[in-house]
């Protein structure tokens with residue numbers, strides 16, 4: 001096995017196919033084989049099927065093929081299909097699907113992969129321009145993935161460990177912390193990519209915990225997003241807009257014991273869970 005993630009091999013592949021990394025697709029290829037192997041090993045892919053988003057020329061995919069039971073990789077760039085069938089030709093446990101991941105019916109894909117392979121995990125070096133929509137898509141799927149190991153821009157990684165009242169704390173922090181225990185497991189220098197990006201990166205791991213017990217999680221997520229909709233506005237103003245009724249908004253806040261002047265970034269996860277409980281009762285007419 002010759003590692004794809006090296007300076008020489010990556011240049012060889014790019015030259016052979018006359019390729020240039022496409023900025024619009026967030027293409028930065030990893031050129032350090034120790035890093036890709038480390039990410040694959042930490043992704044809990046052993047005995048599992050891995051979903052990868054954006055295999056590129058196959059640097060991480062190759063290590064996933066070696067360590068996982070099966071790999072399903074979604075790549076938006078049609079030009080890379082021919083490259084991947086060449087670079088990954090020695091592995092028979094990989095499927096490359098030419099599709100925008102944001103259009104994938106993730107619920108049914110995860111359900112059928114779980115049926116076939118038992119466990120499903122996600123591992124990827126994400127296209128940074130769509131990190132947030134990709135993560136929301138995975139978090140909001142009814143069929144949950146219990147381990148997600150993804151590389152992202154360091155500034156975005158910081159949001160996941162952000163606590164109340166900090167500038168990085170937002171809807172994504174609340175929603176991800178509700179579902180997962182989150183850890184930055186590897187810090188990554190910008191020097192291990194071709195082309196070299198302007199930012200440093202980090203690999204973040206999300207592991208599902210069993211403390212989440214709201215039955216309609218998507219309704220909870222919608223409420224959290226609505227509370228953060230306009231960050232500078234008070235919770236009252238954002239909530240009033242969401243429920244479309246100022247009296248109801250005030251009543252919900254009063255019952256939850258949250259001051260109308262509070263801002264969403266001042267509320268802890270537990271505050272949001274309490275707020276949702278009262279909001280739900282109000283919606284069902286239980287006053």
Ligand code: SAM
Pocket residue numbers: 025026027028029030053054055056057058059060061074075076077099100101102125126127128130
């Ligand atoms: N995994 C490779 C690596 O680590 O060297 C490449 C990672 S590169 C940061 C991101 C990859 O995601 C690119 O191959 C890009 O074409 C692909 N991509 C971008 N947008 C996508 C989308 N919406 N759906 C699927 N793949 C996408």
